[in-house]
Amino acid sequence: MTVEGSVTAVVVRLKLSLLRNGLRQSAGRRAAYVFSVVVVLLIAALQFLGLIALRGNTHAASVTVLLLAVMALGWAVMPLFFPSGDETLDPTRLVMLPLRPRPLVRALLAASLVGIGPLFTLSLLVGSVIAVARGGAAFVVSLVAVPLALLVCVALARAVAAANIRLLSSRKGRDLAVLSGLVIAVGAQLVNFGVQQIGTAGLGRLDPVAEVLVWVPPASAVGAVDAASAGSYGIAFAQLALSAGALVLLLRSWSRTLTRLMTSPDGSTLQAAEPAGKGERTSGGLARLLPDGRTGTVMERSLRYAWRDPKTKAAWVTSLAIGLIVPVFNALQGTGSIYFACFAAGMLGIQMYNQFGQDTSAFWMVAMTISSTRDAYVELRGRALALLLISLPYATLVVVLTSALLNDWATLPEALGLSLALLGAMLAAGAWSSARFPYSIPQEGYKNVAPGQSGLATVAIFGGMVGAALLCAPVIALTIWLNVDPGGDRWTWLLLPVGAGYGALLIFLGLRLSAPRTARRLPEILAAVSKG
Amino acid sequence: MVDGAAVRVQGLWKRFGQQVAVAGIDLELPAGKFVGLVGPNGAGKTTTLSMVTGLLRPDQGTVEVVGHDVWRDPVEVKARIGVLPEGLRLFERLSGRELLAYSGRLRGLPGAEVDKRAAQLLDVLDLAGAQHKLVVDYSTGMRKKIGLAAALLHNPEVLFLDEPFEGVDPVSAQIIRGVLERYTASGATVVFSSHVMELVESLCDWVAVMAAGRIRTHGTLAEVRGDAPSLQQAFLELVGAGGRDHGSHLDWLGGGAR
Numbered sequence: 001m002t003v004e005g006s007v008t009a010v011v012v013r014l015k016l017s018l019l020r021n022g023l024r025q026s027a028g029r030r031a032a033y034v035f036s037v038v039v040v041l042l043i044a045a046l047q048f049l050g051l052i053a054l055r056g057n058t059h060a061a062s063v064t065v066l067l068l069a070v071m072a073l074g075w076a077v078m079p080l081f082f083p084s085g086d087e088t089l090d091p092t093r094l095v096m097l098p099l100r101p102r103p104l105v106r107a108l109l110a111a112s113l114v115g116i117g118p119l120f121t122l123s124l125l126v127g128s129v130i131a132v133a134r135g136g137a138a139f140v141v142s143l144v145a146v147p148l149a150l151l152v153c154v155a156l157a158r159a160v161a162a163a164n165i166r167l168l169s170s171r172k173g174r175d176l177a178v179l180s181g182l183v184i185a186v187g188a189q190l191v192n193f194g195v196q197q198i199g200t201a202g203l204g205r206l207d208p209v210a211e212v213l214v215w216v217p218p219a220s221a222v223g224a225v226d227a228a229s230a231g232s233y234g235i236a237f238a239q240l241a242l243s244a245g246a247l248v249l250l251l252r253s254w255s256r257t258l259t260r261l262m263t264s265p266d267g268s269t270l271q272a273a274e275p276a277g278k279g280e281r282t283s284g285g286l287a288r289l290l291p292d293g294r295t296g297t298v299m300e301r302s303l304r305y306a307w308r309d310p311k312t313k314a315a316w317v318t319s320l321a322i323g324l325i326v327p328v329f330n331a332l333q334g335t336g337s338i339y340f341a342c343f344a345a346g347m348l349g350i351q352m353y354n355q356f357g358q359d360t361s362a363f364w365m366v367a368m369t370i371s372s373t374r375d376a377y378v379e380l381r382g383r384a385l386a387l388l389l390i391s392l393p394y395a396t397l398v399v400v401l402t403s404a405l406l407n408d409w410a411t412l413p414e415a416l417g418l419s420l421a422l423l424g425a426m427l428a429a430g431a432w433s434s435a436r437f438p439y440s441i442p443q444e445g446y447k448n449v450a451p452g453q454s455g456l457a458t459v460a461i462f463g464g465m466v467g468a469a470l471l472c473a474p475v476i477a478l479t480i481w482l483n484v485d486p487g488g489d490r491w492t493w494l495l496l497p498v499g500a501g502y503g504a505l506l507i508f509l510g511l512r513l514s515a516p517r518t519a520r521r522l523p524e525i526l527a528a529v530s531k532g
Numbered sequence: 533m534v535d536g537a538a539v540r541v542q543g544l545w546k547r548f549g550q551q552v553a554v555a556g557i558d559l560e561l562p563a564g565k566f567v568g569l570v571g572p573n574g575a576g577k578t579t580t581l582s583m584v585t586g587l588l589r590p591d592q593g594t595v596e597v598v599g600h601d602v603w604r605d606p607v608e609v610k611a612r613i614g615v616l617p618e619g620l621r622l623f624e625r626l627s628g629r630e631l632l633a634y635s636g637r638l639r640g641l642p643g644a645e646v647d648k649r650a651a652q653l654l655d656v657l658d659l660a661g662a663q664h665k666l667v668v669d670y671s672t673g674m675r676k677k678i679g680l681a682a683a684l685l686h687n688p689e690v691l692f693l694d695e696p697f698e699g700v701d702p703v704s705a706q707i708i709r710g711v712l713e714r715y716t717a718s719g720a721t722v723v724f725s726s727h728v729m730e731l732v733e734s735l736c737d738w739v740a741v742m743a744a745g746r747i748r749t750h751g752t753l754a755e756v757r758g759d760a761p762s763l764q765q766a767f768l769e770l771v772g773a774g775g776r777d778h779g780s781h782l783d784w785l786g787g788g789a790r
Contacts, residue, residue, distance in 0.1 A: 364620045523588050530620065
């Protein structure tokens with residue numbers, strides 16, 4: 001018993017020192033750490049007050065049940081997106097220690113209850129109970145329900161994390177984590193949509209959903225408090241039993257996974273059996289359509305990376321999505337202008353910035369093969385062409401789509417011309433800033449800038465944007481002039497060829513200017529992109 | 533190889549802030565030899581090799597490879613050297629085969645020739661089974677082998693390898709060794725860095741010993757070894773770690789009471 005107790009104490013102490021170590025970092029990171037803790041505590045306090053204010057509302061039970069269900073979902077999903085968030089979470093770190101599964105589960109469970117997340121959940125639970133419970137019996141039920149729901153949440157996170165540790169410690173899992181930002185962004189949109197629905201239709205909208213969730217652990221624990229308040233003790237007991245049963249199942253599954261993890265070899269050292277011939281199709285087909293020599297080679301690699309490299313892919317998906325959503329949604333709401341369609345060109349043009357940073361330190365392979373300004377020019381041109389291969393049709397499509405939605409075909413040529421000029425300006429400025437202000441993109445985690453280079457990145461991005469805007473200014477000025485001038489309408493179609501030609505010229509000049517700089521600064525670029 | 537020197541380094545310096553990484557190196561590496569650059573961790577081996585191959589700009593000094601200045605005449609030099617750096621990534625989201633196709637074509641070789649050579653290299657290096665796997669999923673040994681294949685693809689005159697055997701399993705190490713021996717037998721030069729003396733002793737004809745950013749000694753293996761029983765002993769004496777004895781401090785370690 002003493003041995004067991006000491007394991008729990010040791011693991012809890014370990015967790016506490018990990019939390020404390022958050023304070024033992026550089027001043028900036030310490031400030032960020034303290035700030036995030038304070039923000040979480042503030043949100044916890046606010047929701048606590050909000051829930052207390054909800055007391056007496058007819059829909060209080062629905063709201064609390066739904067909140068708890070969302071919370072539990074968060075607990076289940078969190079470890080998948082933030083696998084490295086909690087070091088005590090990783091049982092493979094403890095694999096060399098002589099520990100039995102049962103005490104270990106107890107110790108890890110106790111340790112998981114320490115932290116800002118459980119504290120937040122506890123405040124939500126206590127707030128929910130205060131909002132819902134009426135009468136002595138309900139408060140007695142709460143005494144069981146609150147710790148039970150908290151334990152279910154924590155055990156859920158642990159069980160999910162343990163079950164997926166193989167995936168999480170593999171490359172695919174880490175790739176997934178990089179893309180999770182997108183999932184969160186889409187999720188935020190859905191929540192936003194839901195909140196708007198509630199805003200217009202009232203809290204009653206939640207009731208049918210809550211009626212189901214009230215039987216799903218751990219929300220059923222709060223359901224039990226509500227049932228006890230209404231005097232339905234049988235239902236309350238059943239709902240509590242459901243949560244308790246879920247806890248037992250989760251703990252058992254977690255314990256089984258732990259045992260298996262700690263007694264079988266680590267997946268990362270096992271050679272995954274790969275079916276031979278996989279990937280054969282992808283090569284060849286694409287290459288045949290591309291030009292020969294360095295141009296086609298560079299284009300092929302750029303396009304492959306847009307698909308295969310999680311960071312590059314996330315950047316592309318973001319650009320494509322925002323470039324489409326902003327003009328189209330604005331058009332759908334009737335507030336749009338066809339000029340918003342230039343957003344697509346602008347967003348896609350961003351991909352040209354920091355080209356060599358996207359290579360990471362693998363840039364040395366490129367550097368070893370650039371021995372003249374000509375090589376550098378062809379290299380940059382290949383990258384620009386790969387980008388144009390996607391962005392040119394896409395930007396055109398967005399402009400056409402926007403004008404179709406607005407039924408504004410007369411303005412289409414000038415909007416398209418402006419888009420093309422902007423795309424050219426972005427590519428030109430991007431090529432130049434790639435050569436002049438390269439910076440590292442760390443491959444692990446969510447950061448897009450290595451420590452110490454954020455100033456450089458800011459200069460590169462914003463300087464590049466301002467530069468692109470200035471480069472584009474003549475076409476913008478011409479557009480305005482033709483629209484303001486009473487007789488100008490007849491000539492606005494001219495903006496399409498002018499914009500396209502001007503954009504092409506800008507790209508050509510941008511590449512020409514960037515190439516010698518790239519060729520001269522190869523070691524400096526390599527050093528700049530190899531950090532992190 | 534006009535005068536028998538594959539690499540000629542003069543007065544090479546590199547500082548990183550306060551720290552001097554390379555403190556004035558003068559060195560001539562003979563052509564057609566298996567040359568080992570040995571030294572403890574932090575001796576400046578990687579910094580030196582990076583400057584010699586044009587990946588890092590020296591503060592001072594000149595480097596000539598097969599008679600051409602690395603910084604003034606990159607066209608001549610880059611086509612003639614192959615490099616396997618340490619601590620730099622490859623384009624890891626390509627499969628092994630795609631990586632070779634990419635780097636061969638970047639070097640301007642005709643596509644058909646690249647594919648032929650790549651297939652042979654993959655075969656010899658025992659990577660044929662993993663050729664369609666992404667390099668990011670390769671083990672350390674497989675990465676070194678695919679890196680070596682990429683460095684050899686254009687048949688360079690001088691091959692620079694930074695710690696090619698670090699973290700490599702014995703089977704892969706033996707394969708790499710075989711390929712390198714075949715390559716030098718044809719008259720090409722291999723320059724590689726290592727801190728594993730047994731390996732250097734068994735592979736190299738010619739050795740340069742580095743410590744604290746300087747060359748301590750250089751010459752044929754026999755010259756550097758001198759009277760010492762092994763290169764390891766000679767090396768330890770050279771870098772001044774020979775007589776260290778911690779015997780009495782850890783007298784509790786091993787046997788008896790726990």
